[in-house]
Amino acid sequence: MSLCSLLCQQRNVLRKQKHWEKVIMAKKRKRTQERERRKARQAEGKGTAEQHSKRVLKAIMKERLLEAKESGPRLCVDLSMADHMTKKETSRLAAQIRRLYGANRRAKKPFWLCLTEFVMGSSIYEECFRMNDGFSNYLMDTTQESYLDLFPLDTIVYLTPDSENVLEDIDPKKVYILGGLVDESIHKKLTLQRARDQSLQTARLPIREYMVKTINTKNYHSETLAINQERRA
Template sequence: MLLGQDGLVEGAGSEDGISESLELLQIEVDWESPERESLPTGAAACCSKNVQRKQKHWEKIVAAKKSKRKQEKERRKASHAGHTASCPQHSKRFLRALTKERLLKAKDSGPRLCIDLSMTDHMSKKELSRLAGQIRRLYGSNKKADRPFWICLAGFATDSPLYTECVRMNDGFSSYVLDLTEEDCFSLFPLSTLVYLTPDSEHALEDVDPNKVYILGGLVDESVQKKVTFQKAREHSVQTARLPIQEYMVRRQNEKNYHSEILAINQVFDILSTYFETRSWPEALKKGVSPGKGYVLQNSVG
């Protein structure tokens, strides 16, 4: 504003002068209060309040979700604790150690089962694969048994095609808890303790004796020749026995009129293992003799 020496406005009578003076006054005020530029306008203030309100709402949602997750975690923890109290959970390492201990105990106190693998030289690759699969299933059943047998694979060379097939098909085969030897089963045990199980024997097996060693011939259906295992047992003056299929089962009519008492080694083992635990031949035979063999339990015939 233009002031004279006496403090009076000069040129106040001019309308243009008043406008110019007002503009200068506005410039001076703005220059004296720079902080006014940083204050939000009405629209900006309103926008800021909306953002704050949404932020608070979002924080409430997040807090509620965290609280819900925490409650769910505590509920699962309490449920798991209750389940563990009634049914203790063990690590896989502990269970493997427990299984190994049970199998090793059978070496001293349980019955023995010897698989005679000395007749595999002329088997085809397909037959060897089937036999390797039967060995895997037999070992798996023995691991699960409450009263396991001690297993011995006799006449089994580590450089044989069968060994290669077992390693290929069976995970962890090299760590199986059993005996593996190239020696013949007839030179491993006293002959008086051996019982060769063969379907051609005249004597039905009546019981499973822990003091005996039961021998199974390592053959598959394709390679079975009549009385091969029976003749081999007689050559060494070894006792023979057959499963009591004829005593507890009867032939069942089928379209192919097929009936066979020749079983895979894992099926024979399932029968022996079940009988050793239950002392029931009907229950054991029902588990091991598949319907495809053409036999059923006597009391199953209507």
Template sequence: MDWKLKGSTQRTESPMLQGQEGGAEDTEADELSESFQLLQIDVACECQERETLPTGGTPWSSKNVQRKQRHWEKIIAARKSKRKQEKERKKANRAENPGVCTQHSKRFLKALTKEKLLEARHSGPRLCIDLSMTDHMSKKEMSRLAGQIRRLYGSNKRADRPFWICLTGFTAASPLYEECLRMNDGFSSYQLDITEEDCFSLFPLESLVYLTPDSEHALEDVDLNKVYVLGGLVDESIQKKVTFQKAQEHSVKTARLPIQEYMVRRPNGKNYHSEILAINQVFDILSTYFDTHNWPKALKKGVSPGKGYVLQSPDE
């Protein structure tokens, strides 16, 4: 299942997970340094008010500066005492509960997430975002799409069993790429593949399943041997059956989310019901189902009440 992605870029090699770094001593030093910096700022504000003794010429501090110095010294001492008590409490807690995992540093958790995402490249399900239809999108639409990509990637990072994500038909010189860089912090270091090739030339056609609400076939399961494709479109630019027709042109299988099978239309004043979801909403459904194998639970997470659908009652 480990297809070779032509023109794609794997961001980094798998890191060796390091132990906990940036311990309490570093944190304590940083906080003390910050506190002294604040003290220096306050003292500096009083420097202009300092006077010189007429006899020895020795500078002296005003009572206001001395008062602030004593105030900050008390704050620093209190913080140091609090940190010492917290360290002793954690040490006692570890002694009483030796089997409980200690809290990891942010650097360790970041490395663990990166390792998990890179592992998905070889053993996880695959999701392809088809971005070859963005030529006629407005800047507002591109901003919304960039935001959806950010939320999708964030959900994947938090997943226990992440997907490997590939952005196809995506050129570095495109307005959408610039918008992703502008809106998404760290976008250039996302753990995913980016390629200018389209999904139909990148993967075997028989492995592709294009997810579109216009398909007649409901998705039954998430298959590790398939590559699921989402069209990179937003509500303002949606044209009926664009993704469905594109899949048919390349003789690719299509499927829709089983909304009709597990949900019913809810009456509302606008009589509005839509099965068209943002790409991050579709991903939340796929990810939840892959983790739980429960379509009602997955659909409840991804289909917002504003779409006009609710889960069927047990009687129905």
């Protein structure tokens, strides 16, 4: 075999080898692209499903709230005592209103919420809008009027921790009032006296019956949401 023929054969072998290398690389690129497209489709499908689920859940929560608006029960936050609070306490109350709305909105059987004596320009009014994003879009009523002007007296139940009556069941025909008061100085029986002055029914949440007391870091007793296991047993 001549040197020329040998060189030609070697070139042919190299050419074929390069060709197959290109073919293999092309197949690898194709598989990689297909894998990436498949992942993208899966991610898109998952995102669409999650987005759809969020929309459905939001619609369900809205429907439940509007049903409560029509047929009850109702829960009003009485903001007439806002003048008793410091700026710090007012900020805490605004944060509690946000948490109340969020928890109620997620409940299977929510209340229809109403802020009464929610006076435009007041400290609590300003704090609610300052601290709570989207506050103006909350599905609830706000009014500068008193609950006394909105509902019959015999339907109103003022919730106060000092009441002797324990609230065991929720009556959808009743309107429950929460005193909008964060008072670090602890004015004893302020809400109870207010209810008595207005000749209203009172009740307290069954915290003592279903919760337990703990001592917190500030060295005073507080009733917490820990479940009383002995009562459940």
